Amino acid sequence: MVPLHVRTFGFPELQRDGQACPLSLRKGLALLVYLAESKGPIARDTVVAMLWPDSAEDVARARLRRLLHRIQLTLGDGCLTIDRSTIRWAATVALEVDSALFEAACDRGEFELACRLYTGDFLDGFSPGDSPQFDEWAFFRREALRGRAVQALERVVQDCSAAGDHAAAAAHAHRLVALDPLSEVYGRSLIRSLLLAGDRAAAERQLEALTQRLRDELGVAPEAETLALLKPDAAGGETVPPTRYVRGGSVHLAYQTYGQGPLDVLLLPGFVSHVERIWEEPRCRALLSALAAMGRLILFDRRGIGLSDRVGLSPSVAATARDISTVLDAAGSRRTLLLGASEAGPACIAFAADHPERVAGLILFASLAKGSATPDYPHALQAAQYDIWLQQLVAEWGGPAGIETFAPSLAADPQARAWWAGLLRASSSPGAIKGLLEALRDMDVRDLLGRIAAPTLVLHRRRDRAVLVGAGRDLAAHIPQASFVELDGADHWMFAGDQQPVLASIQAFISRLPA
Structure with missing residues (x-):
């Protein structure tokens, strides 16, 4: 076996026996990295379209043949397996890729090792030139790995502080x-x-x-x-509740508990969350503190998001409902008030339908039962409109993407914009969130609404542009004995805008719950 190390963190490099293999061809480096990341054969057509998008097909294919010849001259004839339609690394090459080693360390929970392996951003400062498809692929891969590096560093800081x-x-x-x-x-x-x-x-x-x-x-x-x-003696004080972890299947879930009282309140936010950075925004912190005054507050990041383990597949409604059960068990909660905001509502609905004995009450804020519109459900975006919105959100990832829609009252606030941008980056990568939101687009829990036995409160602001108020009305109409409160305002986020009507409605609902 021929040992070959592919360095993708920082500027890419190939090494054999610890010595650099001089390959000065940028498109050659791009191809070899792409093959290493793909872990399998790649169609010649894919390579041609990616590296020479503006060239005629015969010209691009000729360039690919010359490029492969020069790679083989540098690395040896046996380094690649090439046939008429595909290219791949040869089975005789013992390939070691630093990004794969890093992700494997994260998967095993060896976060200190992962931090050592992450020596820089993926392909930092590298582009093959005139290859926008490759650059786009590298961007999404870079953001995904960066997100996992942030998560690993967060975990190591926690562990070192605790020790x-x-x-x-x-x-x-x-x-x-x-x-x-x-x-x-x-x-x-x-x-x-x-x-x-x-x-x-x-x-x-x-x-x-x-x-x-x-x-x-x-x-x-x-x-x-x-x-x-x-200030004196201030360094040891905690600013947020301690983050704990519980294993749900093969995934570690990050959760917190805050406050105390006879009632447990589990809050599950929308499509992104981060149990520590959520406390950074003053209005959000005020809302969480107010909820904790009503009972013991339980927060957690769903699998693949925030401080919970990143996973390859987008978490389904059913998987998130199972994670709710896991976290409640870890927190020692027997009967809980579920508070599901926006896209988290369907998972809370599924849990309430399947575990009525564990649910003291259900609150749905700015939520919906179906991710996209159909003739019998006009309360959401059409699938094509949803995809356009998703494409724009992903394109703006890294900045305060979507804040004008999610929180019009905060859209001009520079601190809120910076917090939201940071929360997005810390919560997920653009590629991962794209998969999650595609799954949410296709979800439908309407068949579960009639099975909810717990007292239910549906809250919705009437000018919400992210989830139309009709979706809230529909939820209340199909959940037995649900109450619907239509609030003034246009903010989709619970903590944005006027919090008092929201908190007053929740407090009144709690006071009516059976002891």
Whole structure:
């Protein structure tokens, strides 16, 4: 077997026995990386279309033949298996790819190893030139790997802090700040770790640098919580509830509990979440604290999202419903009030229908029963319209994508925009979220509505543009004995806009629940 290492983190490189294989052809490097990532044969037509999209077919095929010849001269005749229709790495090549090693370490939960393997962004600074299809593929792959690196770093910072190794926690928090310099959560984590490691001067420098970035980029000042870190005895205080993990099948789910009381309230947000960064937005934190005053609040990130394990497949409604059960078991909750927002509503509906004995009540906020419109369900976007919206959302990923629709009242707020952009990046990658939202587009839980036995409250703002109010009315009409409250406003997010009518409706609903 011929050992060959493919480095994809940073500028790509091929190595044999620790020595670089000099391949100066950018399109050759692009092809070999693409083959290594694909883990199987690739059609010649695919390669031609990807690397020479503007060339005539016969010209592009001739260029591919010359390129393959030069690759074989450099690496040896036996490196590739080539036939008339496909290309692949030869079975005699013992291929080692750093991105695959990194993902395998993440899958095994070896996050410290994963952090060591992630030496830079995927194909950072590399492009074969005049190959937009390859560049687009590399972008989505880069974002997916970056998201997993952020998650791995978060886990290692948690583990090092719990073990009292604050110097190591600070080193990894430095990398988190470099990946998302406008996140106050990561900035606070770094400052706190430096203080606990005894390096107050470095903590003060980090606060100064964070203050400068927020002022220059967003025109805002750090929150009082951040500034308070440098007050005496402030470094050890927790700013968010501790994150715990429970295993559901082969996936570890991140969850938190906050507050106390006779009632448990499980809040499941929409298509993205992050149980730690959700506390970073002041309005969102105020809403969570208000809910925790009504009972013990339970939060979790569904599989593939936020701090929970990333998975290859998009979580279905049924899988998320199973994860609800897993988290409730871990939290020791017997009867719970489920609060499902937006796309999380269907999973809460499924759980309530299948486990009536565990559900004290069900609240659906800005939710819907079906992901796309049909002749008998006009309350959602047509599938074609949905796909256009999804394409735009994915194209804007990394920035505050969709905030004008989700929260019109916050669309001009620079701090809210920065928080939303950071939450998106930390929650998922554009490629992964595309798969998740495609699954949500095709979901339909209308057949479950009649089986819900728990008291149900449906809340919806009448000018919501993300999920039309008709979807909320339809839910209330088909769930037995459901109450419907139509709220004023256009914000899709529960915490945006006027929270008081939302909280008053929830509190009144809780007061009517059977003891």
